[in-house]
Every structure is written in C-alpha cells, then in structure tokens.
Amino acid sequence: MSTAEPEATTAINGSLPQQRRTYSIGELARMFEVTPRTIRFYEQEGLLAPERRGQTRIYHEKDRVRLKLTLRGKRLGFSLAEIREVIEMYDAMPDGNARQLKRLLEILADKRTNMERQLEDIRLMQRELDDVEMRARDVLKRLDQQ
Amino acid sequence: MSTAEPEATTAINGSLPQQRRTYSIGELARMFEVTPRTIRFYEQEGLLAPERRGQTRIYHEKDRVRLKLTLRGKRLGFSLAEIREVIEMYDAMPDGNARQLKRLLEILADKRTNMERQLEDIRLMQRELDDVEMRARDVLKRLDQQ
DNA sequence: CAAGCACTTTACGTTAACGTCAACGTCGTC
DNA sequence: GACGACGTTGACGTTAACGTAAAGTGCTTG
Numbered sequence: 160m161s162t163a164e165p166e167a168t169t170a171i172n173g174s175l176p177q178q179r180r181t182y183s184i185g186e187l188a189r190m191f192e193v194t195p196r197t198i199r200f201y202e203q204e205g206l207l208a209p210e211r212r213g214q215t216r217i218y219h220e221k222d223r224v225r226l227k228l229t230l231r232g233k234r235l236g237f238s239l240a241e242i243r244e245v246i247e248m249y250d251a252m253p254d255g256n257a258r259q260l261k262r263l264l265e266i267l268a269d270k271r272t273n274m275e276r277q278l279e280d281i282r283l284m285q286r287e288l289d290d291v292e293m294r295a296r297d298v299l300k301r302l303d304q305q
Numbered sequence: 306m307s308t309a310e311p312e313a314t315t316a317i318n319g320s321l322p323q324q325r326r327t328y329s330i331g332e333l334a335r336m337f338e339v340t341p342r343t344i345r346f347y348e349q350e351g352l353l354a355p356e357r358r359g360q361t362r363i364y365h366e367k368d369r370v371r372l373k374l375t376l377r378g379k380r381l382g383f384s385l386a387e388i389r390e391v392i393e394m395y396d397a398m399p400d401g402n403a404r405q406l407k408r409l410l411e412i413l414a415d416k417r418t419n420m421e422r423q424l425e426d427i428r429l430m431q432r433e434l435d436d437v438e439m440r441a442r443d444v445l446k447r448l449d450q451q
Numbered sequence: 452c453a454a455g456c457a458c459t460t461t462a463c464g465t466t467a468a469c470g471t472c473a474a475c476g477t478c479g480t481c
Numbered sequence: 482g483a484c485g486a487c488g489t490t491g492a493c494g495t496t497a498a499c500g501t502a503a504a505g506t507g508c509t510t511g
Contacts, residue, residue: 200499214459231426236382249437252444260445267434274427280377281420287374288413291395295406302403331487346469360489
C-alpha cells in the first residue's frame with residue numbers, strides 16, 4: 160500500500176488532442192514509484208501494450224493512464240486479471256457486440272457493489288480506529304498523571 | 306474479494322457482560338464463508354488464540370470479533386502481519402508503556418491516511434465506472450437502432 | 452574507444468495466503 | 482461396532498505478483 164499518483168485524469172483514454180509527450184520505462188517507473196520490472200510484468204499480463212522503437216518500449220499518455228488505473232485498481236484490491244478484463248472489454252467496445260457489452264455492464268455493476276462494500280468497510284474501520292485511539296490516549300493520560 | 310459479515314459490533318472486544326456463546330471452528334468458518342484451514346492459519350499467524358478443550362478449539366465472542374476485523378482488514382488490503390501488529394498492541398495496551406502507546410498511535414494515524422487514500426481511490430474509480438458505463442450504453446443504443 | 456548508463460530478454464527465486472492430502476482421534480447413532 | 486460428521490496435526494503444493502541475477506544491446510560522453 161504505497162503513496163504515489165501524479166495529477167488527475169478524466170477518462171480511461173486521457174485523450175487530449177495530441178500531447179506528444181512520451182515516456183521511457185524508467186521515467187514511468189519513477190513517476191509511480193514502481194520498478195521497471197513491474198511495468199514489464201504488467202505488459203506481459205496484457206495490461207499495457209507500449210509502442211516499440213526497435214527493442215525499446217515507448218510509452219504514451221494512453222499507457223500512462225492505464226498504468227495509473229491499474230495501480231489504483233490494485234490499491235482497491237483488484238487482481239491484475241480483473242483489471243485486465245475491464246481494460247480489454249473497454250478496448251473492444253467500439254465494435255463490441257451486444258453480448259460483450261452486456262457482460263461489461265455486469266462486470267461494472269459487480270465492481271460497483273464491491274466499491275460500496277469497501278466504503279462501508281472503511282467507515283467501520285475508521286470507527287474502530289477512533290475507538291482504539293481514544294483508549295490509547297486515555298491510558299497515556301493516566302500514565303502522565305502518575 | 307468475497308461477501309460475508311454477520312451483524313455489527315462496537316469495539317475490538319465486543320464485550321457485552323457475559324454472552325456465553327461459543328463456536329466451533331466449523332461454525333465460524335460457515336459464518337464468515339472461509340475454510341477451517343484459513344482460521345487455523347490465522348491462529349498460527351498470531352491473529353487468533355482460541356481456548357482449547359483437549360485438542361479442540363473453542364471460540365468465544367472475542368475470537369469471533371477478531372476474525373471479523375481480520376477479514377475486514379483483508380478486504381481493505383492490509384496484510385495479516387499488519388493486522389496482527391495492531392491486535393497485539395491493542396492487547397498490550399492496559400499495561401503498555403508510553404513508547405508502545407505512542408507507536409500504536411502512529412500506526413493508527415498511518416492506517417487513517419491509508420483509509421483516506423482509499424476513499425479518494427474509490428471516488429475516482431466510481432467516476433471511471435460511470436464513464437465506461439455511459440459509453441457502453443451509448444454503443445448498445447446505437448446497435449439497437451440499426 | 453572505453454566506460455557508463457539505460458534498456459532488453461531469460462530464467463530462476465521468493466513471499467503471502469492459503470489449498471490439499473494423509474493419517475489419526477472422538478463423538479453420536481443406526 | 483461400523484459409519485459418518487467433525488475435529489486434529491503435519492507436510493507438501495499452488496498462485497499471484499513481483500525480485501533478482503546473468504548476459505547482452507545501444508547511445509553518448511569524457
């Protein structure tokens with residue numbers, strides 16, 4: 160459970176007209192505080208598909224956004240396989256058939272209930288933390304008074 | 306990411322005066338939709354410490370609450386080691402020295418920022434889902450019209 | 452041109468969190 | 482008293498998500 164994420168983005172394809180900014184694997188790795196190994200692994204798992212210049216990988220905005228979404232998904236406890244499933248369906252959307260699209264909507268609904276669940280969990284967990292903290296402060300105060 | 310959790314509880318020690326309800330490992334496993342193996346594993350990792358009647362494990366309310374908190378923690382992406390750390394410190398609280406208590410408060414603060422992070426992630430993720438769903442419905446509608 | 456740096460692939464290693472299987476004990480009951 | 486349901490302890494297997502090490506490519510900089 161780390162702590163990194165540059166700026167905000169809107170949709171899954173952060174497609175402002177044509178920012179011709181590209182990134183090397185090292186740059187991207189530093190941006191998100193992961194190792195290049197991790198990024199290559201995500202590619203191997205079908206989560207990224209960067210351009211190639213010869214051997215070397217070239218990452219565009221699209222790839223950066225995908226990586227960001229992937230890491231966010233991970234922090235929320237999704238497996239890479241689950242994340243890939245959504246990404247793949249999203250990519251297949253334009254020419255997706257009705258059955259596929261409906262399947263996508265199902266998955267999305269699923270993720271949604273998952274999010275709701277987590278919200279509830281977080282609220283409950285925050286209460287526990289409140290409770291434990293109160294007691295700890297209490298004991299501390301008593302120690303001070305002696 | 307499963308879906309189970311019986312009723313609500315207040316503090317880490319759901320200590321209503323004396324509910325003399327106990328549970329077998331199988332009962333507990335069914336309640337929370339985990340396997341007995343999982344529960345034994347949590348014990349081995351120091352997250353549970355049930356009473357023993359001969360060979361057999363006897364679980365009380367306290368154990369049930371711990372298990373619940375453990376599973377909730379897991380859903381929020383905490384490792385078993387992290388969860389144990391909090392539980393251990395909580396147990397050591399009554400006679401904990403100041404240093405330990407302050408360390409506990411630090412950990413709690415840490416978990417808190419973590420929760421905040423997750424809340425933000427969830428909000429962002431929900432927007433992505435909104436976005437993807439909209440587009441999917443859009444494509445579907447177009448397919449219907451043809 | 453040698454050194455250094457960033458990149459590449461291949462392949463084996465590692466950790467967490469269980470699953471699975473064997474081999475056994477202990478009830479209640481048919 | 483055999484059977485089934487439930488419990489027990491090992492011990493080994495498995496999966497996801499990388500880490501790590503080896504060995505090579507390609508640029509550019511002193």
